[in-house]
């Protein structure tokens with residue numbers, strides 16, 4: 340379960356893992372958990388696709404059919420009408436159809452795992468933005484994966500999400516801690532960050548000075564998404580023979596503007612006026628993490644009265660709690676964005 344702030348490369352890594360699984364001959368399903376959609380709705384079409392592929396292998400036909408029937412039962416229990424599922428197989432009463440996901444999802448996963456095993460392959464499931472799964476769905480997923488590991492079936496799971504996923508998983512099922520590894524994905528180290536900028540420049544037969552690289556690293560702090568913006572703008576601005584420090588400094592203006600109108604803004608736009616007030620109060624306290632009680636004091640409210648508002652902002656994926664009583668932004672340098680645009684608003688900006 341890859342954990343990290345926004346824009347550190349979790350989705351890029353998950354896609355890379357999917358590629359590796361495919362080249363190892365696995366069947367893969369990649370889903371992004373959107374807010375407000377049920378896990379069952381996400382998985383049914385994906386599992387259906389996997390089973391259709393598995394049923395092609397002669398030695399897996401019977402098990403795939405078996406799993407397909409469980410999927411039919413599962414789909415009707417969760418009132419899902421998916422065109423492809425109405426074909427040829429009958430549901431199997433009593434299997435994966437109780438309507439309780441924590442019961443049904445493990446049964447379904449076991450059937451899929453048995454079919455993959457019969458085919459001599461594996462199923463790799465990848466779920467991005469895990470923090471958006473509902474608590475019940477996350478619990479059912481954990482139970483299903485636990486079952487799979489007990490039965491040693493060839494089903495692999497990779498997830499990615501914001502740092503709060505570790506606590507969400509632990510709250511859902513305490514043994515999640517032992518079931519998953521939680522590698523932290525963070526900013527790139529100075530040398531890696533510089534290579535990420537320098538190499539593509541040199542691949543194009545151009546050059547960039549060390550001073551420019553230092554300037555870019557200082558401003559981006561090695562966060563991949565920011566490096567991407569700075570690299571792009573530096574390249575656009577520079578003239579022959581090389582990208583120098585002046586170019587990198589100029590690029591900062593354009594890069595910041597693009598981030599403010601995109602990466603940062605799309606997240607801020609999702610907040611209600613009250614929630615905005617809350618995050619602006621956070622930003623005014625500095626770069627964070629923040630004590631929730633300090634934010635409450637800044638707003639002239641009590642810690643308790645702000646609880647619901649804070650939870651809502653957490654569930655929107657804008658802030659998280661790195662440790663008890665603390666909160667922090669899930670987007671790197673979000674406090675600077677808020678200060679720039681809502682507190683010390685420059686007069687030239689419209």
Ligand SMILES: Nc1ncnc2c1ncn2[C@@H]1O[C@H](COP(=O)(O)OP(=O)(O)O)[C@@H](O)[C@H]1O
Nearest residue numbers: 344345346347348349350351352535563564567
């Ligand atoms: N290892 C890397 N080196 C350079 N740039 C990267 C790397 N990983 C990610 N990026 C850049 O950062 C952007 C954000 O990555 P993404 O995987 O979408 O982040 P996350 O899923 O953590 O929010 C990518 O589109 C890419 O431009």
Ligand SMILES: [Mg+2]
Nearest residue numbers: 349350351467
């Ligand atoms: Mg992502």
